[in-house]
Amino acid sequence: KAGVTQTPRYLIKTRGQQVTLSCSPISGHRSVSWYQQTPGQGLQFLFEYFSETQRNKGNFPGRFSGRQFSNSRSEMNVSTLELGDSALYLCASSVTSGTAYNEQFFGPGTRLTVL
Amino acid sequence: GIQVEQSPPDLILQEGANSTLRCNFSDSVNNLQWFHQNPWGQLINLFYIPSGTKQNGRLSATTVATERYSLLYISSSQTTDSGVYFCAGKNAGGTSYGKLTFGQGTILTVHP
Numbered sequence: 001k002a003g004v005t006q007t008p009r010y011l012i013k014t015r016g017q018q019v020t021l022s023c024s025p026i027s028g029h030r031s032v033s034w035y036q037q038t039p040g041q042g043l044q045f046l047f048e049y050f051s052e053t054q055r056n057k058g059n060f061p062g063r064f065s066g067r068q069f070s071n072s073r074s075e076m077n078v079s080t081l082e083l084g085d086s087a088l089y090l091c092a093s094s095v096t097s098g099t100a101y102n103e104q105f106f107g108p109g110t111r112l113t114v115l
Numbered sequence: 116g117i118q119v120e121q122s123p124p125d126l127i128l129q130e131g132a133n134s135t136l137r138c139n140f141s142d143s144v145n146n147l148q149w150f151h152q153n154p155w156g157q158l159i160n161l162f163y164i165p166s167g168t169k170q171n172g173r174l175s176a177t178t179v180a181t182e183r184y185s186l187l188y189i190s191s192s193q194t195t196d197s198g199v200y201f202c203a204g205k206n207a208g209g210t211s212y213g214k215l216t217f218g219q220g221t222i223l224t225v226h227p
């Protein structure tokens with residue numbers, strides 16, 4: 001079974017631009033979570049989608065948004081990019097959502113550089 | 116939210132040595148996982164271990180949920196074990212859909 005895939009793998013943008021990242025979960029997984037990793041803040045939760053609905057959101061500004069499609073693929077968008085948005089963005093999928101026992105599997109990440 | 120503390124932050128070993136990494140949680144967690152981050156940034160699943168003990172080759176993990184900690188054991192370490200190890204868990208109380216809270220990681224360096 002194919003793993004979680006993310007596109008693009010690398011991205012260079014300039015301040016003020018917007019960016020869209022894509023994540024395809026493992027077949028049969030309906031939950032997709034997004035994380036940001038930076039050297040200073042570590043790994044931080046952005047949001048989680050299940051059945052096309054955002055179920056949870058981390059402490060990030062409204063410039064960070066996402067959505068999920070009926071095939072469970074997910075996209076996240078960052079508008080008006082700032083230098084501090086430079087990070088590795090990871091998505092993870094799991095079979096379902098909620099606080100029940102759900103192992104998450106991560107994609108290879110998208111490394112975003114904002115100049 | 117929960118706090119996750121990993122220790123030690125850095126660990127340097129000679130090949131063949133054994134090591135223990137620890138993860139403490141400030142509150143009850145479920146969905147406890149251990150990961151190894153490869154040089155390209157991908158998080159590789161090592162263990163999904165909400166409680167009990169599991170073994171996979173030279174690696175094993177133990178979670179004592181009632182005392183809110185987990186341990187990762189690496190035996191006979193190899194240079195390929197080098198990298199960053201993370202533990203993460205979901206808050207067992209309230210609604211934590213999808214949200215894994217990560218520790219700051221342990222940077223392991225294994226010298227030949």
